Amino acid sequence: MxxxxxxxxxxxxxGDVHGEVMSVLSQAGxxxxxxxxxxxxxxxxxxxxxxxxxxxxxxxxxxxxxxSEQLELTTNLNMPTLFQPDKSNFDDLKWQHSLVMEVQxxxxxxxxxxxxVFCLDDESLARIKNTLDELLA
Amino acid sequence: xxxxxxxxxxxGIGIVDEQFxxxxxxxxxxxxxxxxxxxxxxxxxxxxxxxxQAKFLKxxxxxxxxxxxxxxxxxxxxxxxxxxxxxxxxxxxETQMYQNMEILPIKDKSSGQKLACIFLQDVTAQAxxxxxxxxxxxxxxxxxxxQRKLIRKLxxxxxxxxxxxxxxxxxxLAAGIAHEINNPVGFVNANLNxxxxxxxxxxxxxxxxxxxxxxFNDELKEQIDAxxxxxxxxxxxxxxxxxxxxxxxxxxxxxxxxxxxxxxxLKNTEGVRTVDVCTICNQLITLISAxxxxxxxxxxxxxxxxxxMGNPGPLKQALMxxxxxxxxxxxxxxxxxxxxxxxxxxxxxxxxxxxxxxxVKHRKRLFEPFFTTKPEGxxxxxxxxxxxxxxxQHQGKISISSKENKGTVVEITIPKQxxxxxxxxxxxxxxxxxxx
Numbered sequence: 001m002x003x004x005x006x007x008x009x010x011x012x013x014x015g016d017v018h019g020e021v022m023s024v025l026s027q028a029g030x031x032x033x034x035x036x037x038x039x040x041x042x043x044x045x046x047x048x049x050x051x052x053x054x055x056x057x058x059x060x061x062x063x064x065x066x067x068s069e070q071l072e073l074t075t076n077l078n079m080p081t082l083f084q085p086d087k088s089n090f091d092d093l094k095w096q097h098s099l100v101m102e103v104q105x106x107x108x109x110x111x112x113x114x115x116x117v118f119c120l121d122d123e124s125l126a127r128i129k130n131t132l133d134e135l136l137a
Numbered sequence: 138x139x140x141x142x143x144x145x146x147x148x149g150i151g152i153v154d155e156q157f158x159x160x161x162x163x164x165x166x167x168x169x170x171x172x173x174x175x176x177x178x179x180x181x182x183x184x185x186x187x188x189x190q191a192k193f194l195k196x197x198x199x200x201x202x203x204x205x206x207x208x209x210x211x212x213x214x215x216x217x218x219x220x221x222x223x224x225x226x227x228x229x230x231e232t233q234m235y236q237n238m239e240i241l242p243i244k245d246k247s248s249g250q251k252l253a254c255i256f257l258q259d260v261t262a263q264a265x266x267x268x269x270x271x272x273x274x275x276x277x278x279x280x281x282x283x284q285r286k287l288i289r290k291l292x293x294x295x296x297x298x299x300x301x302x303x304x305x306x307x308x309x310l311a312a313g314i315a316h317e318i319n320n321p322v323g324f325v326n327a328n329l330n331x332x333x334x335x336x337x338x339x340x341x342x343x344x345x346x347x348x349x350x351x352x353f354n355d356e357l358k359e360q361i362d363a364x365x366x367x368x369x370x371x372x373x374x375x376x377x378x379x380x381x382x383x384x385x386x387x388x389x390x391x392x393x394x395x396x397x398x399x400x401x402x403l404k405n406t407e408g409v410r411t412v413d414v415c416t417i418c419n420q421l422i423t424l425i426s427a428x429x430x431x432x433x434x435x436x437x438x439x440x441x442x443x444x445x446m447g448n449p450g451p452l453k454q455a456l457m458x459x460x461x462x463x464x465x466x467x468x469x470x471x472x473x474x475x476x477x478x479x480x481x482x483x484x485x486x487x488x489x490x491x492x493x494x495x496x497v498k499h500r501k502r503l504f505e506p507f508f509t510t511k512p513e514g515x516x517x518x519x520x521x522x523x524x525x526x527x528x529x530q531h532q533g534k535i536s537i538s539s540k541e542n543k544g545t546v547v548e549i550t551i552p553k554q555x556x557x558x559x560x561x562x563x564x565x566x567x568x569x570x571x572x573x
Contacts, residue, residue: 037196038192046213046214046215049213049214050210050211050214050215053209053211053214054208054209057206057207058200058204058206061204061206061207062204062206077206079211079237079239080209
């Protein structure tokens, strides 16, 4: 799987629930976002990486914070890293179930878009289910 | 106790308030601060203390205060946020500290004041190890690539050498054949001359008989007349001289070609002597026009003779290689012009063709041995490099200018006299391995 024109940073979180947040960012419109973030043109390779990591951190963080608040859970995000899906071997992964929560961010004035995908481990999935059951009961 | 612990932790810990003023710095930071700042760092904006990356720090701190969410920075993207030296001032290889930074939002428990905590990790060792690894892998990759190129080059060189060896023996063969052809051509030529004489004798006998025809009796006269008629004597008489003349011409041409072939078959034990460039050029044109008939050949020189000191074999070979290229550049219509110009102490030989020209990308490699644009098996890519070596050894220069689809000019300049020192080297170096 090669994702062209896309960046895929990931960030793990621990606390009441454990998991990882994967983000998919478009390369398109990144320069405009960079300008909004006070970066100077032209962007170096390092600048681009830094912007992506920071965007992932801010947006994924906001999502997780929102989710945690509503479900009254405590979570702590670790540092984001760049992830290259095409260099990973997915066959070695241990999980079998997936509950996909997708949040999409679009900046109206630019072609930039970003998706955040939450991944929870089996234990956390059970916990979320219980919490939701409690809330809905 | 906790304060002591935090103070001595091997990571940098700094706390700033919403105006970015420093509330606390642990020893990690303090040890690395300039002396004059160590007493008055409190309540100074952190961006004043560390101005190098002030803009970045301010941006990140602001984001932490606004979003109440941690922020991270890595050495890969931003290696030196704080201008600290590597922790080994004497033996370390890195002069500046590589840093990972994390800024966390915290709150003062008693006052509820929003604060930000800066964690700074020294990752110099990790970074330099990583970079060394990267350099190593890059070097390996480069070496690998170079080796692969070398192997490819060796492969082509090998096949070209085999081809060259084949060509060399073919050349030797041609020289041998040329020698062998000379003998039969010699006696055929002699015989043809005699045959010509005999024919003219026969014709005069017949003419004599015909003139005496009136003196024979009628029967004999009729018989002889019939004989002349049945053998088409008139036609025979007219044609026979022409045929013999044509054959003699043809033989002369065969002789010329064989002679030139012999001259160019790299027999060069002669060493350095006076060479007439005009003669060589004319010989070349005869030889090459026999093989490449498409171009129109021209020769230009103001003098009958232009003499230089040189080794005729290599010199001829050099000119021939250039000429063959010129001739091959023309597919259907065009010209090849040779001009010889005397210029003071040297002689300039220009070989100009109106052929296809040389693409720019090939121009740098023209004299490189084994560089060829011909399909494999048709050229060894040695022609111009041989020419270059020969001209160089004659203390001359060879230059090529070309325009695609317009043509090419090769300019060879050689001095009329060689300096003594070089003479010997020409003698020894240019002895061709093909000498029988």
